[in-house]
Amino acid sequence: MQDTDSKSRAVNEEVSPSMASENSTASIGLYSWSDQVFQQLFARSPDALIVAQKDGLVHWANTSAIGWLGLEPSDFDRLPPALLKNGEVESADGRIGESRVLEFDWQDQDSLLISIRDVTHRHLRERALQQRTKQLESLNANLEHLAHFDPLTSALNRRGLERKLAIEIDRADRDGSSAAALMIDFDNFKRLNQEFGHATADRVLVHVTRIFKSLLRPQDLVARIGGDEFLLILPDTREAEAMRVAERLRASVERQPFHSSEREVPVTISLGLSRVSQSDGGIPQVLADARAALEQGKRAGKNRVGLAKDHIRQDETGLDQVLDLLKGQTKVRPVCLPVYDLHTNAVVGQEILSRGAVGPFEMPTDLFRACSDEGVEAALDLVCLRTCIAAGDRSVPKGQRVYLNILPTTLQNLDASKLLELFPSPIPSERFCIEISEQHVIGDPAKLRPILQDLRDHGLAIAIDDVGFGRSSLEALVLLEPDIIKIARRFGRGAATDVGLRRSFERLVRIAKALGAICIVEGIESADNLQVVRDLGADFGQGFFWGKPQLIAECP
Numbered sequence: 001m002q003d004t005d006s007k008s009r010a011v012n013e014e015v016s017p018s019m020a021s022e023n024s025t026a027s028i029g030l031y032s033w034s035d036q037v038f039q040q041l042f043a044r045s046p047d048a049l050i051v052a053q054k055d056g057l058v059h060w061a062n063t064s065a066i067g068w069l070g071l072e073p074s075d076f077d078r079l080p081p082a083l084l085k086n087g088e089v090e091s092a093d094g095r096i097g098e099s100r101v102l103e104f105d106w107q108d109q110d111s112l113l114i115s116i117r118d119v120t121h122r123h124l125r126e127r128a129l130q131q132r133t134k135q136l137e138s139l140n141a142n143l144e145h146l147a148h149f150d151p152l153t154s155a156l157n158r159r160g161l162e163r164k165l166a167i168e169i170d171r172a173d174r175d176g177s178s179a180a181a182l183m184i185d186f187d188n189f190k191r192l193n194q195e196f197g198h199a200t201a202d203r204v205l206v207h208v209t210r211i212f213k214s215l216l217r218p219q220d221l222v223a224r225i226g227g228d229e230f231l232l233i234l235p236d237t238r239e240a241e242a243m244r245v246a247e248r249l250r251a252s253v254e255r256q257p258f259h260s261s262e263r264e265v266p267v268t269i270s271l272g273l274s275r276v277s278q279s280d281g282g283i284p285q286v287l288a289d290a291r292a293a294l295e296q297g298k299r300a301g302k303n304r305v306g307l308a309k310d311h312i313r314q315d316e317t318g319l320d321q322v323l324d325l326l327k328g329q330t331k332v333r334p335v336c337l338p339v340y341d342l343h344t345n346a347v348v349g350q351e352i353l354s355r356g357a358v359g360p361f362e363m364p365t366d367l368f369r370a371c372s373d374e375g376v377e378a379a380l381d382l383v384c385l386r387t388c389i390a391a392g393d394r395s396v397p398k399g400q401r402v403y404l405n406i407l408p409t410t411l412q413n414l415d416a417s418k419l420l421e422l423f424p425s426p427i428p429s430e431r432f433c434i435e436i437s438e439q440h441v442i443g444d445p446a447k448l449r450p451i452l453q454d455l456r457d458h459g460l461a462i463a464i465d466d467v468g469f470g471r472s473s474l475e476a477l478v479l480l481e482p483d484i485i486k487i488a489r490r491f492g493r494g495a496a497t498d499v500g501l502r503r504s505f506e507r508l509v510r511i512a513k514a515l516g517a518i519c520i521v522e523g524i525e526s527a528d529n530l531q532v533v534r535d536l537g538a539d540f541g542q543g544f545f546w547g548k549p550q551l552i553a554e555c556p
Helices: 004-012 035-043 063-069 120-148 158-175 189-196 198-215 239-255 282-298 316-327 364-372 377-395 408-412 416-420 445-457 474-480 489-494 499-514 527-535
Strands: 025-028 031-034 048-053 058-061 087-090 096-106 109-118 179-186 221-224 229-235 269-275 305-307 333-341 347-355 401-405 432-437 461-467 484-487 518-521
Touching: 048 063, 058 063, 063 109, 096 120, 120 158, 158 221, 158 229, 158 282, 179 189, 179 198, 179 239, 179 282, 189 198, 198 221, 198 229, 198 239, 198 489, 198 499, 229 239, 229 282, 239 269, 239 305, 269 282, 282 305, 333 377, 347 364, 347 377, 377 401, 377 408, 401 461, 408 432, 408 445, 416 445, 432 445, 432 484, 445 461, 445 474, 461 474, 484 499, 489 499, 489 527, 499 518
Parallel strands: 269 305, 347 401, 401 432, 432 461, 461 484, 484 518
Antiparallel strands: 025 031, 048 058, 048 109, 087 096, 096 109, 179 229, 179 269, 221 229, 333 347
């Protein structure tokens, strides 16, 4: 090793170079440099430059290297091994450097030229980019969760169920396995809402969902498909096994009442059991079969399990009524529900709804259930639409908009030209609005865009109904570009008393306005509800506060 004096001289030659005579040269690679040129190019370089023997003994270092190593010239000895190879190194004051090592000839000795470039700022930018990437990945994961899971119960929503169910049906087709479906409906849920309030009712849903998940296998699917309706899919499960699971679920819910701050809330459920058929029916078919089983069980009373047998179809009385409607032997009865300007209380439109004959299948929900298994939903939907168009055009005053409901599946299976033939020609501007319920938008909403745009081009407005029902998809709202967003009834009914609903409602109003859509609130049933939704930014509404739907002849 060199003594201290000779070592100091070697290092300080960057200030007073005396490495060789005036005419001597230093050879680096293919080039030869004079000492003076070497000093000018390298001594004051912002990069740290060090000339050392292969064992780390330092011959020379520039000012930047001295600062990088944090050593005075007299303190130099051998370099740390990390500096003798390519890679990242850390300075004495915590900076990050990128080290590059080149072998070269230094005064007839095999030596190393070590350059260290400060890349601290680049590392900070890369670290910030990595953090932002992680944040975006987390946001995307949250969006994916929101798109496929119910925000209240964390069960699958209808969209998420469709994706999972398609996998199960495909697997069942391949290996011949069986799967079971359980439709679950809460008994007396409306009364629970009225007696304890919407907030408590929501907590009951969460409580019971936890019971479901605690008793089911990881591969079983739990989905919330309506306000108090759930659908469970049990893969690789025979009917007898599924019946035992259903009974265990029913009994467990009954044994575990929900405890609120006020008192104990008893809860019971009714279930319908059916098989998941190996077909292309998807969710609509599964829902139809499971709901038929549920209704079959409810005829015998609540808090029990109903079983769908292969020979049991939808109620024949309801089917007969549907067939009579399709044959023209009975008529759809149109009723209207006004839409009000919440600031002036003026009627600005009428929603025209359909009713069957007086009896158990008067309401459209029951009527459509009766025909779903026979594949005539679209035909019935068109009969109802044709009747409502004619009634609205005849009875709703000019200047008011006519709101009409249609199933998304009907739209997807019908040419726009066929649908437009049902309307008066030419279609008056801003006269008619087609409503599709967000509950019924299944699969990719982009499939509806072409026909909706065609209808819009011919003067029809487009509304998305039931927004916020429990599985809202911002994707559907953005893709379908509705002119009108109708916020679900639960917000109109509960915003005055439920703080959580009020916050969610306010967000939905902001979303509607951001999309440039008119916002209509459904379900307004009291002066308090009216005041709250108006104060939170809603401009239009409808509900039983002004009266129940009236036969079209009695519409104002």
